[in-house]
Amino acid sequence: MVDPDTTARDSVRVMVVEDEPKLAEIVARALAGQGYDVDVVNRGDDALRRLMAPQAPWAIVILDRMLPGIDGLEVCRLLRAAGNSTPVLMLTALGSVDDRIDGLDGGANDYLPKPFALKELYARIRVLLRAEAITANAAVEAGAMLNVGDLSLDVERLAAFRGDERIELRPKEAAILACLMERADRVVPRWVIHEAAWGDVDAPSANDLDVHIGRIRNKVDKPFDRVSIETIRGAGYRIRSETP
Numbered sequence: 001m002v003d004p005d006t007t008a009r010d011s012v013r014v015m016v017v018e019d020e021p022k023l024a025e026i027v028a029r030a031l032a033g034q035g036y037d038v039d040v041v042n043r044g045d046d047a048l049r050r051l052m053a054p055q056a057p058w059a060i061v062i063l064d065r066m067l068p069g070i071d072g073l074e075v076c077r078l079l080r081a082a083g084n085s086t087p088v089l090m091l092t093a094l095g096s097v098d099d100r101i102d103g104l105d106g107g108a109n110d111y112l113p114k115p116f117a118l119k120e121l122y123a124r125i126r127v128l129l130r131a132e133a134i135t136a137n138a139a140v141e142a143g144a145m146l147n148v149g150d151l152s153l154d155v156e157r158l159a160a161f162r163g164d165e166r167i168e169l170r171p172k173e174a175a176i177l178a179c180l181m182e183r184a185d186r187v188v189p190r191w192v193i194h195e196a197a198w199g200d201v202d203a204p205s206a207n208d209l210d211v212h213i214g215r216i217r218n219k220v221d222k223p224f225d226r227v228s229i230e231t232i233r234g235a236g237y238r239i240r241s242e243t244p
């Protein structure tokens with residue numbers, strides 16, 4: 001049985017929210033050249049609506065501060081107020097310390113004043129994506145108890161619970177499940193899971209992750225008639241807090 005997903009290219013989707021068409025095009029082309037899948041949005045309200053959608057696939061948002069509709073700062077504040085933790089790199093022409101603080105207070109993860117060198121943009125994006133992956137590892141190491149719907153996970157004891165039923169897990173299975181559960185209802189890029197479970201953005205082999213996901217499904221979903229772990233073709237996996 002071959003999962004069709006294994007043939008799809010691993011890609012990280014980036015949303016670029018920028019109303020200046022030339023700059024949007026330069027950034028989009030540059031990031032595409034770095035291997036990212038890029039979507040350009042030119043209004044703040046449009047960006048917010050898409051990011052809040054239940055299947056929002058973006059691993060990071062490059063968000064201009066000044067935008068039509070809703071400005072970038074407000075987009076960021078509203079996202080965070082709704083519990084959305086997608087990393088935000090805010091771009092601005094305003095380089096003062098106060099503006100920088102406003103952006104970070106508003107929930108932006110980092111701040112890049114215009115004009116910027118593309119190399120610096122690439123570096124900032126890598127740092128933010130890596131920080132996301134490391135956050136997952138930190139929770140695993142802290143032995144946090146994770147809950148998604150009626151599924152809970154005790155990472156330290158390598159045990160999951162579906163309701164009261166105890167499920168034994170192998171260490172990799174627990175690490176992968178923790179990575180997904182920490183980002184419930186969000187698409188988790190394959191490489192983020194690789195980093196959380198293997199400590200490297202590249203898994204040992206192309207379908208290793210899929211094999212592990214299959215085993216996890218056989219333990220936490222199938223015996224309980226659930227389909228909580230979804231394959232998102234070309235992107236990664238997502239665990240749903242509400243399952244049919």
Ligand code: CA
Pocket residue numbers: 018019020064065066067
């Ligand atoms: Ca602008």
